[in-house]
Amino acid sequence: MPLRRALLALPFLAGAAAAQGWPARPIRIVVPFPPGGSTDLLARRIAERLSPALGVPVLVENRPGAGGTTGSEMVARAAPDGTTLLFGVTGTHGVAPSLFPRLGYDPLKDFAPVSLVVTAPLVLVARPDLPARTLGEFVALAKADPGGLTYGTPGNGTSMHLTGVMFDMQAGTRLTHVPYRGSGPALNDLVAGNLASMFGDLLVVLPQLRAGAIRAIAVTGATRHPLLPEVPTMAEAGLPGFLALSWQGLFAPADTPPAIVARLAAELRAALEAPEVRDFFAGQGFAIEGGPPEALRALLETEIPKWAAVVRAGQVRLD
Numbered sequence: 001m002p003l004r005r006a007l008l009a010l011p012f013l014a015g016a017a018a019a020q021g022w023p024a025r026p027i028r029i030v031v032p033f034p035p036g037g038s039t040d041l042l043a044r045r046i047a048e049r050l051s052p053a054l055g056v057p058v059l060v061e062n063r064p065g066a067g068g069t070t071g072s073e074m075v076a077r078a079a080p081d082g083t084t085l086l087f088g089v090t091g092t093h094g095v096a097p098s099l100f101p102r103l104g105y106d107p108l109k110d111f112a113p114v115s116l117v118v119t120a121p122l123v124l125v126a127r128p129d130l131p132a133r134t135l136g137e138f139v140a141l142a143k144a145d146p147g148g149l150t151y152g153t154p155g156n157g158t159s160m161h162l163t164g165v166m167f168d169m170q171a172g173t174r175l176t177h178v179p180y181r182g183s184g185p186a187l188n189d190l191v192a193g194n195l196a197s198m199f200g201d202l203l204v205v206l207p208q209l210r211a212g213a214i215r216a217i218a219v220t221g222a223t224r225h226p227l228l229p230e231v232p233t234m235a236e237a238g239l240p241g242f243l244a245l246s247w248q249g250l251f252a253p254a255d256t257p258p259a260i261v262a263r264l265a266a267e268l269r270a271a272l273e274a275p276e277v278r279d280f281f282a283g284q285g286f287a288i289e290g291g292p293p294e295a296l297r298a299l300l301e302t303e304i305p306k307w308a309a310v311v312r313a314g315q316v317r318l319d
Contacts, residue, residue: 022082022260026057029085029250032071032092034064038203038284039248042118043087045280046250049271067157067318068092069100076105080253082260085114088251090159094303098311099157099318107304113296114250115265117272118286121221122163122244123228125205125214126197127190135218135237138197142173149196150176152186157318160199162307163220163244165314167199170239190214201246202227202285220244227285247289249296265293 027050031043043060051058063071072092078084093107105111124138132138142149153160156179168175178195180186183204189195191213198205198214202225208214209228216231222243224233234242250268252261271277272290281288289295310316 022257022263023054023056025083026059027054027083027085028059028061029087030071030075031060031062031087032064032068032089033062035062038201039087039089041284042248042281042286045277046117046268046271049274049277050267053267053270066100067096069096069103069105072096073104075251075253076110078253080112080255080257082252082256082264084253085264086111086251087117087248089248090246090303091157093249093251093300094247095157095159095162095307095311097304098308099316107300108297110254111251112254112256112261113293113300114252114261115268115293116247116249116289116291116296116299117268118281118289119221119245119247120202120286121219121225121233122160122199122246123202123205123209123219123225123231124167124197124199124217124234125190125209126217127193127195128212128215129193130196130215132217133215135232135234135239138217139171139173139238142171142175146174147176149173150178151197151199152178152180152190152195153199154183154186155179155181157316159244159246160201162310162314162316163199165316166242166244166310167234167239169310169313170242187214199244206285225285226282247299249299251296261293 029043029047031040033039047058047060063074068091072086075084075086096103132141151164161177164175164177183200186198187204190198191208209216216228218234218237219225219231220234269290272288278288
């Protein structure tokens with residue numbers, strides 16, 4: 001082999017050699033949020049399946065802080081040896097670059113995408129006495145009283161807040177944002193009649209929808225949701241192209257050997273195809289994804305500029 005070709009092949013050979021002995025140590029999946037949330041729940045289910053497949057313990061470690069960016073930055077700085085992974089989400093890898101002017105990582109440059117895991121839409125819900133049963137009626141009501149209709153969210157800069165901003169941009173409305181410290185308090189005020197509406201996670205709002213305490217107007221996904229088949233999408237109901245998904249994906253630090261990333265993606269895909277895992281996630285309102293690393297990178301390349309435009313248009317600030 002000519003010297004130049006041999007030198008060019010060295011990084012690949014080194015990565016392949018590292019992958020052959022991997023994994024030799026326990027693997028940790030960092031969840032950048034507190035225990036008990038949906039990301040934590042999903043990561044633990046995945047870890048349970050990956051551990052026997054990889055032959056080493058796969059542990060979940062919670063590193064919350066700063067909207068998920070603290071744990072994400074820690075993984076970005078970790079050794080690229082396949083033993084430290086991250087469950088990243090819309091907020092940490094799609095929205096954070098626009099909201100945090102001094103973000104300690106670059107979602108595209110500092111991570112090796114492994115696979116998209118799940119996606120889920122938000123649901124626009126309203127209190128039942130609001131005189132709007134369809135999206136068209138909701139938009140007409142909002143336009144008739146600019147600033148008069150409120151929507152609650154878990155806080156400034158959340159995907160629910162930015163979805164509301166994007167709704168205003170596309171519908172030509174001016175809703176009033178009411179931030180709370182979490183989805184629970186916002187939902188309580190909606191049920192009590194103190195809010196007009198809310199962009200909520202399906203799992204959060206579903207019990208109150210089933211109880212008739214609130215009303216669903218539309219979902220923000222590309223298709224109707226199996227748990228709410230009677231509720232139209234935003235696009236169906238009059239806002240073509242409207243799409244806002246909550247997603248979660250698995251990432252490794254940048255420069256992790258491609259062979260390790262490929263093995264992780266394959267084992268994750270196998271875990272997601274297990275009937276008990278699919279049934280569990282579907283019952284939680286999530287759509288199973290499990291695509292190749294390139295699909296997750298392509299998603300980031302779409303999500304980052306999309307949410308940047310929304311942040312600019314809405315002049316969204318974290319304070």
